Amino acid sequence: MTTVRADRLQRSPATSRATPAEPTEPLDPAARTRRRRQRRRSQLTAWAFIAPLVGYLAAFYLYPLYRNLDLSLHHYTVRSFVDNDAPFSGWANYSQVLHDPTFWPAMRNTMVFTLVSILLQYAAGLALAVFFNRGFRLSGTLRALFLVPWLLPLIVSSSTWAWMLNSESGVVNYGLHLVGLAPVDWLTSPSWALTSVIVANIWIGIPFNLVILYSGLQNIPGELYEAASLDGAGTWQQFRRITFPLLRPVSAITLLLGLVYTLKVFDLIWIMTKGGPGNASSTLATWSYRFGFGSLLPQFGPGAAVGNILILIALVFGLLYIRVQRRQNA
Amino acid sequence: MTRSRTRTAVGVVLTALMLFPVYWMVNVSLTPQQDMRKDPPDLFPLHPTFQGYQAVLNDQLPYLLTSLLIGLGTVALTLAVSAPAAYALARLRPRGGGVLGMVLLIAQMIPGIVMAMGFYGIFLNYGLMNTWWGLIVADSTIAVPFGVMIFTAFMSGIPDELTAAALIDGAGSVRTFWSVVLPVSRNALVTVSLFSFLWAWSDFVFANTLDSGGSMQPITLGIYRYIGNNNQEWNAIMATAVVASIPAALLLVLAQRYVAAGVTAGAVKD
Incomplete structure (x- = not known):
């Protein structure tokens, strides 16, 4: 759930390339070769340390991704999957997927799920961060407790939510009953399934937003608020004129990271609804999985095609994230 | 007041x-x-x-042990791959380091479900399906890019005097890495270990696609099967869930500041 700033990685080689500065006094040719040889040797040492990582990335990132692309361009059946001799089918899987009646509902669900989740997570996270930013007794402990939903294994939180939202014996419907509302078929009615998984996902995502926004708030100097309150600015005005504008860089990063991560969500939806009923809560991720593993007759080609479309979407926002982050650190 | x-x-x-x-x-x-x-x-x-917990003891103990094994294996593999590479990226100025950093950042954005399908094809062809160590390899892909980035960020901050002193004492880069840089990077070591363990422990996608027929399966599959098989015994399911949450709870109590550091490592300028 976390990404580390790339700028250090990118910047340190750049600055360092400048450090072994060109020698100011003219060196004799022998010394120059010695120096060059030395530099080459230190490059070799560096890459010897990196080699395992490069090998690892090639074998366990590049190769699976290549395999996935290969899957999406062939007509695979279980048999040809094992024998690895499926006929090449070009873009057929992609066109099949794009013309599938599930495509647009899944796309729409992915967008709704992602956008509603990140916006509400962000809003709740920001409100809580502002609340916790004024330290009070127990605030540290309570803030730590807020991390719990984020740390729990997804299968744990998903199955807990599934039981809480159970139509007959779920505690949520009991709560509705207490305030005089009719019970809702949270997970089994097509009109509520997507809402249910969004609610659970927001619950899981709030801690991440809280922690990041909180540390962003901690970097805003307190004198600004003192000055503002001397000038007679109320709490709301302080938030609007100081907190929100100064937090904008951190907010952008939080939202974009949330976007990239929420697009990938699979476990939660699969465990709670399996994308159902019908396709009511299917996203690209669950749809792709259903193609490949959800039935007795796996369709790896279309599944891989959907997966690759998902990668493309994630990459668009991912590159946007990198751009924003770069510009902020520049 | x-x-x-x-x-x-x-x-x-x-x-x-x-x-x-x-x-x-x-x-x-x-x-x-x-x-x-x-x-x-x-x-x-x-x-x-305590019926539910009794059931956990009877049914889920093997799953828990497998998860422990897979978690520890993932930590070991992640540290072994990411720490040396990060040392080079942070201290030895390799040409092309910037590109590698970019690759790692993008790697973190690839959906697990896509990786799972690619691994499925590979594992099937090479007969790695349903092995616990295959699952360790797959799980480590969640943590390795994160690990490299945490270590690199941390090791870049180590004062130059420290490594220079090692150099004067005649230590080569391997010595410097092992006896100077690594011990100083304790905080980064803890953070990376914590998260790679937690992610491997919580993984469901890889487990369900790559190990669902194995003789050793992790606890996430234990819970998943519980839900599928006996829809009725929710006390047993929830008891397993409680037990499966213990590592997370322990982390929070024992290593809270590392956890918070891991979450914010990405987004906030310091």
């Missing part, structure tokens, strides 16, 4: 609301089977039963 007390009260209420699902999980895990479908449900475990 009273203002601060009001805030504490509000804070406690908010935290209680937020943690209600966790409380409910514990409550259901202690509810006797016959009360499970009671209307209204018992809000407190008035007649607690």
